[in-house]
Amino acid sequence: MAAHEENKADDGVITLDRVEDVAAVPEKAAALIHNIRQPHSEVYAEALARYPNDEAIDREDERRLRRKLDLRILPLLGICYFFYYVDKTTLSYAAIFGIRDDLHLSSGAYSWLSSVFYFGWLVWAIPSNLLMQRSPPGWYLGFNILLWGVLLMCQAAARDFASLAALRILSGAFEAIADPAFMLITSMYYTRSEQPVRIAVWYAFNGVGVAGGGLIGYGIGNIRGALQSWRYEFLIVGAMCTFWAVVLLLLVPNSPATYRGFSHDERLLMIARMRQNQTGVEQRHINWRQVREAYLDYKTWLFFLLGFVGNIPNGGISNFSTLVIKGLGFNTLQTTLLGIPQGALVVIWIALGAVCNQYMPKNSRTLVSALFMLPTIAGALGFLLAPTDAYVGRLICFYLTGSYQAAFVICLSVIIGNTGGQSKKMIVSGMIWFGACLGNICSPFFYKTSQSPKYPLGIGSLLVSNVIELALFFVFRYAFIWENRKKEKRRAELLRSGSDDGGVGRMNETAFMDLTDKENPNFEYIY
Numbered sequence: 040m041a042a043h044e045e046n047k048a049d050d051g052v053i054t055l056d057r058v059e060d061v062a063a064v065p066e067k068a069a070a071l072i073h074n075i076r077q078p079h080s081e082v083y084a085e086a087l088a089r090y091p092n093d094e095a096i097d098r099e100d101e102r103r104l105r106r107k108l109d110l111r112i113l114p115l116l117g118i119c120y121f122f123y124y125v126d127k128t129t130l131s132y133a134a135i136f137g138i139r140d141d142l143h144l145s146s147g148a149y150s151w152l153s154s155v156f157y158f159g160w161l162v163w164a165i166p167s168n169l170l171m172q173r174s175p176p177g178w179y180l181g182f183n184i185l186l187w188g189v190l191l192m193c194q195a196a197a198r199d200f201a202s203l204a205a206l207r208i209l210s211g212a213f214e215a216i217a218d219p220a221f222m223l224i225t226s227m228y229y230t231r232s233e234q235p236v237r238i239a240v241w242y243a244f245n246g247v248g249v250a251g252g253g254l255i256g257y258g259i260g261n262i263r264g265a266l267q268s269w270r271y272e273f274l275i276v277g278a279m280c281t282f283w284a285v286v287l288l289l290l291v292p293n294s295p296a297t298y299r300g301f302s303h304d305e306r307l308l309m310i311a312r313m314r315q316n317q318t319g320v321e322q323r324h325i326n327w328r329q330v331r332e333a334y335l336d337y338k339t340w341l342f343f344l345l346g347f348v349g350n351i352p353n354g355g356i357s358n359f360s361t362l363v364i365k366g367l368g369f370n371t372l373q374t375t376l377l378g379i380p381q382g383a384l385v386v387i388w389i390a391l392g393a394v395c396n397q398y399m400p401k402n403s404r405t406l407v408s409a410l411f412m413l414p415t416i417a418g419a420l421g422f423l424l425a426p427t428d429a430y431v432g433r434l435i436c437f438y439l440t441g442s443y444q445a446a447f448v449i450c451l452s453v454i455i456g457n458t459g460g461q462s463k464k465m466i467v468s469g470m471i472w473f474g475a476c477l478g479n480i481c482s483p484f485f486y487k488t489s490q491s492p493k494y495p496l497g498i499g500s501l502l503v504s505n506v507i508e509l510a511l512f513f514v515f516r517y518a519f520i521w522e523n524r525k526k527e528k529r530r531a532e533l534l535r536s537g538s539d540d541g542g543v544g545r546m547n548e549t550a551f552m553d554l555t556d557k558e559n560p561n562f563e564y565i566y
Contacts, residue, residue: 078321079296080551083310087547090311104308108228109237111300115291116221116241119184122280123217124248125255126191126210128378129276130156131361132256133269135371141267146488148200153483155204159211161476167216168469169325171223172461177291180220181284187213188280195266195273218475219468222455226464227295227320230312231456231565235404235449239393242448246385246441253378260372294321314550317562322461322553329555333466336557338518342454342467345511346474349447351482351504352415352440353475363437366491367430377434385441388414392445402566405516408449412509414442419502423495433493443505446512453515456565460555478504519566529560 090096130138130152139149171179190210197203221241229237259271266274292298295309313320333339364381365374388411396407418439425433451471458467486497549561556562 078323079294082296082306083320083551086307086310087314087550089307090314091547093312093315096308096312100308101312104305104312105229105233107301107305108309109240111290112224112228112292113237113240115287116224117244117247119180119217119283119287120221120241120244121248121251122184122188122276122283123214124245125252125276126187126214126280127156128249128252128256128361129191129194129272130207132252132259132375133272135361135365135374136256136260136268136272138267138269141269142197142199142203144200150483150486152200152204152207154480156207156211156214157476157479159208159213160215161211161473161480163212164215164219164473164476165466165469167212168219168465169462171216171220172325172465173323175293176220176223176227177293178288180216180224180291181288183213183216183220184287185281185284188277188282188284191277191280192274193277195270195277215472215476218472219465222451222468223464224291226316226318226455227313228292228309231316231452234456235396235452236393238451239389239445239448242444242451243386243389245444246382246387246389249382249385250379251382253375253382256375256378257372260375296321314546316456317546317550317554317559318456318459318464318556319461319551319553326460326462326553329460329462330466332460332555332557333463333470336463336467338457339467339470341511341514341518342471343474345447345450345508345515346471347478348504348507348511349443349450350475350478351485352443352501353479353482363486363494363497364434366494367434381438381441384438385444388442388445389448392449396449404449404453405512405566408446408453409509409512411442411445411449412505412512415440416502416505416509418442419498419505422498423493423502427493440501443508446508450512450515453565457519458556459559459562461553463555516566519564522564526560526563533560 134149138144144152167183187210190206190213194203194206194210197206222238225234225237225241255276256272259275260268262268262271264271295306295313298306298309301309310320361374361378364377365371369377392407392411395410396404399407418436421436421439422433425436454467454471455464458464482497482500485500486494490496546561549559552559554562556564
């Protein structure tokens with residue numbers, strides 16, 4: 040194996056230049072090298088030849104590899120997601136630390152600052168995804184987060200609305216890649232059955248970010264320095280983001296075939312177990328036919344709608360949660376501390392969703408997602424209907440609204456698991472976050488200062504969005520059932536025509552051929 044480890048070209052591509060590597064595998068290996076249209080194709084072919092079917096994989100070896108991947112990947116993504124959400128709450132904490140008075144911001148100007156962040160994201164979301172396909176994903180993610188941290192620190196120097204708005208637009212553009220990159224990395228190293236739990240792990244740091252943002256905000260609120268507290272908020276959080284970007288640049292993998300710290304045998308196993316996904320792993324060339332298919336596929340627009348309605352609540356809560364809680368009668372420092380249980384509950388909701396999904400029968404993801412929409416709908420109704428002086432009851436109802444996060448997380452695994460073809464994946468992934476941008480842009484304008492402390496329009500927008508999202512999960516379910524029936528008919532026709540032997544060989548031939556979910560006859564939708 041040492042020979043394998045040292046057998047690398049200058050560009051990091053592992054090659055099969057030893058005769059025994061090819062001679063020791065089945066005859067189809069040579070054909071597979073030509074069929075697999077992605078970087079490191081010879082390594083992928085060797086993996087499929089070494090493990091011609093899933094039964095050839097030793098489950099104990101796979102378990103050890105999965106544990107090693109979890110320890111290497113999930114902390115990196117989770118901590119990054121922590122900063123990702125803390126970054127989104129910096130403006131919220133800056134609001135209670137006096138930024139509105141210091142920069143003479145009207146309530147409308149503050150709402151615009153919450154929204155303009157997503158204008159940069161909106162413009163750059165799709166181009167950034169396509170650039171990531173052309174680039175090593177780990178390096179591209181780290182580079183973007185480095186710039187996002189630097190821009191966040193620059194916001195501490197803002198003197199008026201215009202300068203702060205310009206910096207937030209640029210920050211949004213560089214932050215646009217984070218969610219799609221996390222989804223891409225998860226899909227590269229985990230099977231579809233493993234993805235919900237792994238997405239839940241790194242997404243749960245969203246809740247850790249809410250709680251951590253409260254602690255960081257409380258600490259910053261007690262700083263008595265030369266600057267206003269809100270300027271320290273931007274400086275400290277931005278510096279932490281910048282530091283973590285350097286860590287990501289060094290440690291996030293770019294390819295299963297070149298993942299440092301894993302032996303050659305581990306890399307082959309890492310690749311072979313991805314066969315069952317039938318979604319491909321790497322492809323550095325943009326396939327414009329797949330881009331066109333993505334935009335013409337009705338499922339893409341359903342995902343876009345999910346991103347939109349799923350983030351109307353998020354945009355309001357991330358920017359106005361402190362003002363909602365403070366409006367219940369708490370002082371500034373109490374408000375920062377009350378963000379901690381809010382974040383802890385988000386983590387609990389997401390963990391419950393992942394555990395529930397893990398133990399449900401196959402294809403229960405949309406049903407579990409629908410189940411976790413019920414507490415948030417109940418919480419929104421309770422907040423709207425409770426008496427104004429029922430402070431504790433309304434606070435509890437506000438905390439309940441966080442359960443929508445669990446539903447959204449589970450559905451993210453449905454999206455990445457149901458899209459084949461690398462270019463199509465980039466577009467579909469970009470479109471859900473494109474919808475998320477629009478939701479986050481719209482939502483702050485539902486929270487009107489004149490309606491404090493109940494914010495009926497803001498909480499009402501959350502309620503309506505959640506009801507639409509609940510209905511969408513059932514639309515997804517029956518759409519994918521219908522698509523699978525069409526796939527079954529197609530496979531039956533191929534079998535009757537003799538062009539498909541119905542065996543494992545066909546799975547190997549299509550696993551890494553960069554086929555879309557519509558093109559691949561072996562693709563099966565999950566729901």
